[in-house]
Amino acid sequence: MSLTTLLLQAAPPTTAWSMLTGATIPTKIVLLVLGVGSVFSWWLIFAKSRQFREVRQQGDEFLDYMERAQRLEDAYKAILSLPDSPYGRVFRQGVNFFSELRPGALREGAPPTQGLSLTQLEALRLVLEKEEAEERDELAHGLGWLAVIGSVSPLMGLMGTVIGIMNAFLGITSSGSSNIMAVAPGVAEALLTTVAGLAVAIPSVIAYNHFVGKLNLVSGELEGFSSEFIGTLAREGRV
Numbered sequence: 001m002s003l004t005t006l007l008l009q010a011a012p013p014t015t016a017w018s019m020l021t022g023a024t025i026p027t028k029i030v031l032l033v034l035g036v037g038s039v040f041s042w043w044l045i046f047a048k049s050r051q052f053r054e055v056r057q058q059g060d061e062f063l064d065y066m067e068r069a070q071r072l073e074d075a076y077k078a079i080l081s082l083p084d085s086p087y088g089r090v091f092r093q094g095v096n097f098f099s100e101l102r103p104g105a106l107r108e109g110a111p112p113t114q115g116l117s118l119t120q121l122e123a124l125r126l127v128l129e130k131e132e133a134e135e136r137d138e139l140a141h142g143l144g145w146l147a148v149i150g151s152v153s154p155l156m157g158l159m160g161t162v163i164g165i166m167n168a169f170l171g172i173t174s175s176g177s178s179n180i181m182a183v184a185p186g187v188a189e190a191l192l193t194t195v196a197g198l199a200v201a202i203p204s205v206i207a208y209n210h211f212v213g214k215l216n217l218v219s220g221e222l223e224g225f226s227s228e229f230i231g232t233l234a235r236e237g238r239v
Helices: 003-009 016-021 025-068 072-079 086-101 118-140 143-175 180-235
Strands: none
Touching: 025 072, 025 086, 025 118, 025 143, 025 180, 072 086, 086 118, 086 180, 118 180, 143 180
16 A cells, blocks of 8 residues: 555644644655745845844944045044944045055145046046945845745745645545545645745745845945045045
């Protein structure tokens, strides 16, 4: 007598837990993979939530310091005392590159220097854009896994459902009975994987879209700050 026939002859499951404990090995494997994906996705969700929250706080503090600074030199001194952040790294990269082009220009009491040429200004813009891209890539790290889990989990659940329904029909063939009581437990077990797949996918997709929105917001702020940095150089006669 086959394993499927023995399962059909056993007491029918009445709860989700009894369906889980009495599930076939392929169904348990699918549920195990989905469980691992769920744990990993929730770990990513909490980790990225904390990261974006910290970046938001750092950005507010950075912009507050920048608004109170009267000159670029004052802003640079103030930013050095702040914790490391994407905003501060972009600013320091721009200031350091400018200092390489015009050594000593940011020292207090330094005499006026010749402004940057168009070629040097374009090089400064490229340096800022490169730093922005690196910061965006750093913030986006891990989001790809949320997208993968969100798209693959329903397919994994569907695969488990197909396997479960196949086993249920094989059980009908083996037992020679087409009674609904014979097929219902197998179909219910099969649908359990679909529910599990959706339960894993929905939070991942929601979190991915949420974090992409926050990433675009930070990226836009960094781009705007880079333009403002170049504008500050122009206002102070350094370009």
